[in-house]
Amino acid sequence: GAGVSQTPSNKVTEKGKYVELRCDPISGHTALYWYRQSLGQGPEFLIYFQGTGAADDSGLPNDRFFAVRPEGSVSTLKIQRTERGDSAVYLCASSLGTGRNEQFFGPGTRLTVL
């Protein structure tokens, strides 16, 4: 079946602009996660959803970052007033539920802020 998909695969923007990154999870997966991976680092947790609600957003670095999942499926990560330090690969993952369920990752969106 189809895996987790993310669009766009690459996004180049200018400092100060607004960007939206999209994630389509595996059908039927109720939990959805966003991570950010900088060069030479492992994925770093940002936020996760159980259904439509954000169950834990403690990883969001500041209030420029926001994510939604209005119908409990597709999710959008929104970044306002982008900064050069936001440049990274943004990974989305989904799982059947939280806890001991394997998380399936998408290929990521590479964001470059000039």
Next chain:
Amino acid sequence: DQQVKQNSPSLSVQEGRISILNCDYTNSMFDYFLWYKKYPAEGPTFLISISSIKDKNEDGRFTVFLNKSAKHLSLHIVPSQPGDSAVYFCAASERSQGNLIFGKGTKLSVKP
């Protein structure tokens, strides 16, 4: 402060030999551990996991060992194959949390 540490950035192994990747953690609340494999331009792929109630889990060529007293786990790949060349991430979670905490990864190169 890194809660999950992979102290070897890279490892090179000959095809057919054993690869041993190591991971240390500091948070005693972690009770579930996973290994992911990542190829360039792809997302991480789940390999194998282990619960803190076990000390070993095996799946084909992959075995994960957990030493809770030392807060250490390792991934053994035997025999290693060139297709195993990738970056391997160790990850951990607490029962009450949904997110994973990842190490920085170890780049494994298996030479023919």
